[in-house]
Amino acid sequence: MIKQKYFNNLIAAVVMMLVLNACGFHLRGNIPLPDELKNMFVKAPDGTFEESMEDVLENAGAVLAANQAGADVILNIVTAQTKRTVGTLDDRGKANSYNFLFTVKYELLNAEGFVVRTASLTESRRYNFNPELILESESEEADLQEDMEQDIALRIVRQLSSITSIASGKKSDKQDQQKNADKDRQPSSK
Helix, strand or coil, X not given: CHHXXXXXXXXXXXXXXXXXXXXXXXXXXXXXCCHHHCEEEEECCCCCHHHHHHHHHHHCCCEECCCHHXXXXXXXXXXXXXXXXXXXXXXXXXXXXXXXXXXXXXXXXXXXXXEEEEEEEEEEEEEECCCCCHHHHXXXXXXXXXXXXXXXXXXXXXXXXXXXXXXXXXXXXXXXXXXXXXXXXXXXXX
């Protein structure tokens, strides 16, 4: 009787795992990238977001190239900006909470320089500020920044995991500008 109940529970658990796997469910942070995106170069502005992005990509199975020439795709982080605004004021007019907004704009380029995907993502957080606990507030602010960076990086990888082809797209505006500038620098052959 006990063995039958145990067996039924085991069968139910296996069926649930199969159903969740079949519908595409993955644990947070376990997002597989398509094979054509696994050889990737990340180009990002200075800051901590590049490290967060690279960590999440490596966890998703990407092999990060040392340079653009050795990559099948280029993840170009165009901007990664944090904005802090006052959330609420106390009765003396001092800030007692802040809102954080972290915005990332990125584009994915294939090896030929064509834009495969472009997007802008935003995460926001709010935290209470106590002027008597400055060190704790600074630590909380750093933790919130790290949390927002991690969430945006995961969202980018989720978006990239849905890409089915990197063959088409349009040329990046920056690459068009660079090509035109290169043409202007070349001497004419008249």
